[in-house]
Amino acid sequence: MxxxxxxxxxxxxxxxxxxxxxxxxxxxxxxxxxxxxxxxxxxxxxxxxxxxxxxxxxxxxxxxxxxxxxxxxxxxxxxxxxxxxxxEVPEDAMTINVTARQWSWSFEYEGGLTETELRLPVGKPVKLELTSSDVIHSFYIPAFRVKKDVVPGLTDNFLWFTPDAVGVYDLFCAEYCGLSHSSMITKVHVMEEAEFIGWKEGKLRKAEKEAAASLAGDVVDHVSIGRRLSVEKGCVSCHTVDGSPLIGPTWKGLYLKKETVITGGAERLTLVDAEYIRKSMLEPGADVVKGFPPIMPSQEGVLTEDEIEALIEYIKSLSDNKR
Amino acid sequence: MSDEYYREEVSGAAPVTGFYDSSGRRAGFTPWLLSWIFSLDHKRIAILYLVSTLSFFAVGVSLGFLIRLELIAPGATIVDARTYNAFFTLHGVIMIFLFIIPVTTGVFGNFLLPIQIGAKDMAFPRLNLLSWWFYIIGAALVLLSLFTGDGLPDTGWTFYVPYSLKTAADISLTAFALFILGFSSILTGINFVTTVHKLRAPGMRWHRLPLFVWSIYSTAWILVIATPVLGMTLLLVIAERTLGLGIFDPVRGGDPILYQHLFWIYSHPAVYVMILPGMGIVAEIIPVFTRRVIFGYRAIAYSSVMIAVVGSMVWGHHMFVSGFSKTAAFVFSLFTFLVAIPSAIKVFNWISSLYRGSIVLEAPFLLALVFIFQFTVGGLTGLILGTLSVDVHLHDTTFVVGHFHYMKFGGGGFAFFAGLHYWFPKIFGRMYIKRYANIAVAFLFVGFNTLYFPMLVMGYKGMPRRYFDYLPEFQLYHVVSTVGSWILITGLIIMFVNLIYSIRRGEKAGANPWGGATIEWQTTSPPPVLNFVDPPVVDRGPYDYR
Structure with a gap:
């Protein structure tokens, strides 16, 4: 660090x-x-x-x-x-798309590889295209002395730098963005170039294999896709899978559990089934589990139908009641 | 503005005793209270501001204390993240809108501006009372907004969109409360400007005005010109939250950066509202305790006006990393450096005013010196932040938090304390216990710097601001800073206990305990209802002792 x-x-x-x-x-x-x-x-x-x-x-x-x-x-x-x-961005800069959301970061490399920690080759200029899917965040790596606000709706918002020492560095959100602002932290791994290329190709090959399997009509492993999405889309910054409540309810044992929810100010008991989970992603404010703040951002337009399916399968897999 | 009006208001029975113990006490509590909260006497209104702003200061300090206590260790220490976020929001809203903006103009502006220019009252006494009532209504609405929403306000005092549009707290009501407070500022500003132009005593030419009057005059113009922008912006936020107009919300095609521009067009000049009157106080105190004329009267007076003008064109330096253009950054950085010049001129002139004086060390003077030191640290760290490439690193870190506390608290706040110790005998007719006052100054100085200097260091090391939790490597600085807050609060307690005790029990002070030359010292302490028994005649400058 x-x-x-x-x-x-x-x-x-x-x-x-x-x-x-x-x-x-x-x-x-x-x-x-x-x-x-x-x-x-x-x-x-x-x-x-x-x-x-x-x-x-x-x-x-x-x-x-x-x-x-x-x-x-x-x-x-x-x-x-x-x-x-x-x-003035150097022409040979590698471009990475950065998405900030309450309260996590994701980094999309050329070829579609998406990660939650940033990995960079040492000595190479890198250009980060910054977008936010909700409120204003700020991309800040103190060790590199770089910072830029990540403003929703602002296009062509970028920063660039050249890391010049191998190591692991902290990446902070510097613009106050709500409840877990101070947890919106991740790591930057600066690697030797060869190591970086090896890492990236390994990841891409794995992704290709998954895609090919899906095309061939094999059994798609929804659960593992769901697990990957839960990290990439930032779900895990509020929902744990080990039973401990964080900002939102834990996913462990959630499926088919009876929860007290608040609907329009009134308490009622509901069964957490696939339909409820889907509604919670698209209209999070509609039925909020009692004891938790009504702050989950809507995933409407953020998650595709397939991704919602995969996440539901993943949540199912974390419960003993699988039906 | 007729003299008739005053005579009618005050009625023939107005005795030539102190203004604050003249009426009604024997008639019972309610008439006594009414004689205060509906008083048109600028001195009583000043006391109303003193009591109300210092009450909110106590609340703000308590919140600051809790924030520092929470940060003594990483992770949750005394509260959860939700509560912490509400703490720093309320700390900011209360300290800025309910304390530091209204305090110096409200208390010393009201009390001294008419007396220092030889007037009987403000130009518009009713408007003056209305300003205070707007302040109270605004403050009450701020408090109400804590309970009307789903959770406490948690946006930070800056209310940045789109977060402030999304949060479940009742930001609409908080914003409306600040809108009302804005009217208080505007009316105060109009009143002060008019009073300086119209009610100066015979012989009180512009270049005989005390420097405090110059600084209040510049401040009043900022209030009149900049505050409406805040009002408009807050109304737009309310409209956006309730009607979804799409001015600021990017989802509806609005621009969140536009909000930041509008917000800082007001809020940067507001920084000078916090510090300019303080500069005026210091310029009053220095000549009295050096027993010599102030050095560079005109330079100090005109630099106040310069600060008001140039300070209106630097708001963009809050936005260097927000994604606006290179050209905008160039212009705002350049103006930011230029606004440092009039402040530097003031510091140099104050220090030169010590040269070949005959210096008496008393609490007001010690506080003024502490002010100069802390204000200089604030100004110099401002130069560092104005440096574009460095600001990219330091923006939104605790370096900025340290910097603006050096300015607003170490500068504006300490200048207010200096003024409080300087004019206390004039306002209450009694003197505080000087030894305790000096002890308090020592605690305040040590505590303040222990509290805020570590913020500069850890900010440079990358500690972001508004963080509930932090990495363990920052803990040392947080611990030192928290200990500083305890020392500082000890100093505040000593200071206020001493002052409150002395309001009734202090020794009688007499008309002019410090040997001041400005004309407030020619009348009794406390001054009579219309300030002067005989109309003052002004035939010399404010700091001519011989």
Whole structure:
């Protein structure tokens, strides 16, 4: 876990500017503090009983207007040149589509591979296209000194960087996005290029096999697809599969359980069957399980019919009552 | 604005005693209370603001204390995430809209502006009372909105869409409450501007105005010009939530970034509403305790106006990573650096005012010096944040939280405390116990910096703000910061116990305990109902001691 060292080329530039500006600030603060303390001691009324009125000094006023203007223009220039580069993506950058949702991230590589942790080859520029499926999030990797808000409805919203050290880094959501904002964390694995290619091809082959099996009309393994979707679509950031309640009810033993739900303010008992689960995904606010906040985002338009089927099969598999 | 009007209002029986113990107490509690909450006397209205804003300050501090306690360890410590999110939202809403924006204008603006310019009252006393009532109604609605929704407000004080459109809390009512509070600000602003233009005593030329008046005057203009934008924006949020107009909601083709622009067009200038009057207070205090004329009167006065003007054009620096254009970032960053200049000019002039003075160390002056130090830290960290490439890293981390607390609390809040210790004998006619006041200052200084400096460090290390839970590597900084909050609160308790005790029990202060030259010190402490027994004559500048 490395959050401190700047581990990207942009990051090293940011640090250089930061320490330059911070040094200027420290010198200014030291001077100001020194003069306050020095004057307070030297011109204490006991030592200096007769004050001298000095109403002002035009030269001094000019100097301490012009010099700070030059200093801040210099700092502005430093910041601007570093910032401008963030808009100029190298042509050979690898593109990854990032989707943010309450409260998880997913990363889609070329070829359709979708992951919940970001894996990158070291030394290669990468361009991340950012989209949000609900509210504003912010993509932040402190170690790389990169951040960009992920705004729903905003197109062509991207950031790019070049990681330059192998390692595992933290990725945070930096824009407050509701209940589990501080859990919207994942990992960035920066790997040697060969290792990265091997990893990606392995994943793609597996996906192809699944697709081929499905086309050939073999028995589709809905349960394992459902399990994969539950991670990719972020279900697991609120629903556990081990029986412990998180933000939403656990999926373990949920299927065919009798739950007290709140419908339009009134409590009633209902059976958690396939129909109820489907409705909970598409209209989560309609029947909310008692004791949980009504905050699940609707999956209407997010999940396809096949994906809903697969998830229901997966949830079924977590219950002893399978009928 | 006739003098007749005042005479009628105050009635012939107005005695030349202090304004606050003159009427009604013997008649019972209700008449006494009514004589306060419907008073048209600017000094009584100031006291109403003092009591109400400080009550909300106590609530805000308690919430801040709980936030810090929760963050002493990773994971859930004393509350769950839902409650924590409500805590920081309410802490922000209360501290900003119910405390730091109204406090200095409401209390010292009301109490001192008319007296310092030699007027009998504000230009519009009824409007002045209405401002306070709007404040109370707005505050009551904020409290009501805690109970009307499904859960406490949990959006942060910024109400960013689309989250604020989706949350189950009753954001519509909270927004409406702030809309009402906005009217309080606008009416106060109009009243202050008019008063400065129209009610100056004979001989009170613009360049004889005390610097506090200059700063309040600039602040009043910001209130009048910027607050309507907030009102409009909040109405749009309410319309969006209830009617689904599609202005901000991307699902309906709206633009969430538009909301951020509108919000910060008000809320950035509002930052100067929080700090400008404080700068004015410090400029009053320094010459009195150095026993010399202030250095660079005109530079300090005009820089207040400069801050009001340039400060209206920097709002975009809250949005450097929101996805807006390079050009916008260029312009807003440049203006952000330029607005630092008038603030720097003020700091340099204040410090030069110590040169060859004859310095007496008393609590108001010590607080003013602490203000200069903390405000400088706030300003310099602002330079770091204004630096575009660095801001990308620091935006939405605790570095920003540290920075704005140095500005608003370390600056604005401490300046208010300084003013409270400076004008306390004028307002209440009695002096607090000076030794305890000095002890409180020491606690406040140490506590404040222990609380907020670690936020700067961990923010640079990547600790995002508004986080209920955090990675273990940040814990050391959180623990130090939490300990700082305990020291700070100890200081606040010492300070307020001392002040409250001294309202009745302190020693009589006399008209001019500090030897101030501005004309509020020429009248009695507390001042009589119409401020001056004999109309003041102004024939010299505000800081001419000889």
């Amino acid at each position: 490395i959050t401190q060292a700047a581990s990207s080329i942009t990051g090293k530039e940011v640090d250089a500017v930061f320490f330059t500006v911070a040094a200027i600030c420290v010198v200014m603060l030291a001077l100001i503090s020194f003069f306050i303390v020095y004057f307070v001691i030297k011109y204490n009324s006991k030592r200096h009983p007769t004050p001298v009125d000095i109403p002002g000094n035009k030269t001094l006023e000019t100097v301490w207007t012009v010099v700070p203007v030059l200093i801040v223009l210099f700092i502005f220039y430093l910041g601007w040149t570093g910032f401008e580069k963030r808009f």
